[in-house]
Amino acid sequence: MKRVVKLIDENGRRVDGRRPDELRPIRMEAGVLEKSDGSAYIEVGGTRIYAAVFGPREVHPKHLELPDRAVINCRYHMASFSVDERKPLGMTRREIELSKVLREALESVVFVEEFPRMMIDVFVEVIQADGGTRTAGITAASLALADAGIPMADLVAATAVGKVDGIIVLDINEIEDKYGQADMPVAMAPRLGSIVLLQLNGMMTVEEISAGLEMAENAIKTIQQSQIDALRKRYRVEAGGEEL
Amino acid sequence: MVPGQLLSDNGKRSGPGTYTLDGKVYAAQAGIPRVVDGVIRVIPVSGRYRPERGDNVIGIVTDIKPNLIEVDLGGEITAVLRLPERETPPLKLTLGDVIMAEVKSSGLRGVFLDPEGLQKIKSGILITINAAKVPRLIGRKGSMIQLLKKETGCDFWVGRNGLVVVSGRTASSEFAAISAINLIEREAHSQGLTERVVQLLKSLKGDEESG
Numbered sequence: 373m374k375r376v377v378k379l380i381d382e383n384g385r386r387v388d389g390r391r392p393d394e395l396r397p398i399r400m401e402a403g404v405l406e407k408s409d410g411s412a413y414i415e416v417g418g419t420r421i422y423a424a425v426f427g428p429r430e431v432h433p434k435h436l437e438l439p440d441r442a443v444i445n446c447r448y449h450m451a452s453f454s455v456d457e458r459k460p461l462g463m464t465r466r467e468i469e470l471s472k473v474l475r476e477a478l479e480s481v482v483f484v485e486e487f488p489r490m491m492i493d494v495f496v497e498v499i500q501a502d503g504g505t506r507t508a509g510i511t512a513a514s515l516a517l518a519d520a521g522i523p524m525a526d527l528v529a530a531t532a533v534g535k536v537d538g539i540i541v542l543d544i545n546e547i548e549d550k551y552g553q554a555d556m557p558v559a560m561a562p563r564l565g566s567i568v569l570l571q572l573n574g575m576m577t578v579e580e581i582s583a584g585l586e587m588a589e590n591a592i593k594t595i596q597q598s599q600i601d602a603l604r605k606r607y608r609v610e611a612g613g614e615e616l
Numbered sequence: 617m618v619p620g621q622l623l624s625d626n627g628k629r630s631g632p633g634t635y636t637l638d639g640k641v642y643a644a645q646a647g648i649p650r651v652v653d654g655v656i657r658v659i660p661v662s663g664r665y666r667p668e669r670g671d672n673v674i675g676i677v678t679d680i681k682p683n684l685i686e687v688d689l690g691g692e693i694t695a696v697l698r699l700p701e702r703e704t705p706p707l708k709l710t711l712g713d714v715i716m717a718e719v720k721s722s723g724l725r726g727v728f729l730d731p732e733g734l735q736k737i738k739s740g741i742l743i744t745i746n747a748a749k750v751p752r753l754i755g756r757k758g759s760m761i762q763l764l765k766k767e768t769g770c771d772f773w774v775g776r777n778g779l780v781v782v783s784g785r786t787a788s789s790e791f792a793a794i795s796a797i798n799l800i801e802r803e804a805h806s807q808g809l810t811e812r813v814v815q816l817l818k819s820l821k822g823d824e825e826s827g
Contacts, residue, residue, distance in 0.1 A: 522663065599618075607661045
């Protein structure tokens with residue numbers, strides 16, 4: 373089937389008018405939900421996500437508990453109304469997989485050894501999906517963990533790079549994900565210099581991957597700065613002028 | 617401070633709320649940095665209560681077994697109070713009683729309360745605040761809680777776990793005390809908190825007298 377969608381125009385602009393190395397507008401806020409210990413809301417372009425953290429609390433069901441460290445229970449879920457065609461209720465295979473990769477990304481920064489026989493619940497709820505939900509989900513989840521006062525080595529931030537019409541682009545949206553050639557979500561703990569999530573859907577050469585990673589790393593640093601700003605804004609009143 | 621922020625190049629100065637990596641100290645929690653005795657610590661602005669030895673906590677009796685009493689400390693933490701054998705309990709405790717006790721030990725085996733110094737709180741209003749804000753409610757050497765006692769005439773039992781019992785002679789004095797506690801919780805780390813608490817209590821007193 374011949375593709376009719378042209379993803380990059382003659383001026384080198386993308387479908388939403390961005391340059392290849394440009395992020396979508398990002399907005400985030402910490403402490404948005406009252407009943408959780410920590411929470412965050414994030415908007416990346418059309419993607420909207422809430423994250424909530426509970427704990428550390430007692431493990432339920434009991435048999436999951438570990439004697440030497442905390443268990444992180446992560447649930448990534450998309451609302452039925454978050455996509456064009458109604459998503460059936462319940463966890464799909466995709467959501468179960470994303471819950472696992474999110475959990476593993478967060479486990480690598482949280483000091484789980486400090487809370488033996490405890491559980492930390494992380495809920496990521498996608499309200500509106502427009503590409504990059506797993507990366508925005510990780511960014512929101514790590515902000516919610518920090519808001520919940522859970523000790524961690526660094527804030528995790530994430531974005532995706534992709535290959536569209538043969539060009540490496542940053543932070544791909546839904547259209548570019550659907551019709552582009554490759555999609556590579558990257559999550560990093562930038563101050564530790566470690567990559568905590570890396571997936572690739574499609575084909576990229578080694579050079580393209582390293583170019584993409586470099587692009588992602590710079591963007592992740594920017595995203596982390598917004599996380600820090602959101603956290604500082606949340607506690608500005610309490611800290612009373614003192615810098616958090 | 618936010619998690620991952622560099623605090624010091626000297627790894628030996630790492631205190632609570634921080635961690636060391638490659639000989640440098642970084643913040644592990646969101647909070648305010650303080651240097652106490654040459655050790656850097658981050659005072660968290662949020663987070664659940666973690667029982668530590670020596671903490672005075674308030675709990676609700678949830679289960680009574682032959683020589684063991686289970687106490688709910690809030691935040692889904694259950695502590696155990698072991699009563700000495702062949703001795704009648706010093707206080708007659710029943711389900712739902714509110715007690716104050718010291719944490720004897722806390723670790724893998726669970727949280728144990730010290731039966732010595734155990735206190736039963738007979739009446740009052742039980743309220744819950746965020747455990748991270750309890751030190752502010754108590755104040756430096758108890759200054760804030762002394763102020764509340766003096767201004768409202770109520771009795772206070774403050775648990776390190778965030779449970780607080782207020783008991784006063786009149787409903788309006790209890791109301792004033794709880795309003796002040798809510799203010800302290802909301803603006804815990806801001807400057808001039810004491811003045812604002814005094815102002816609030818004064819305005820509440822004024823309302824009472826005029827109305």
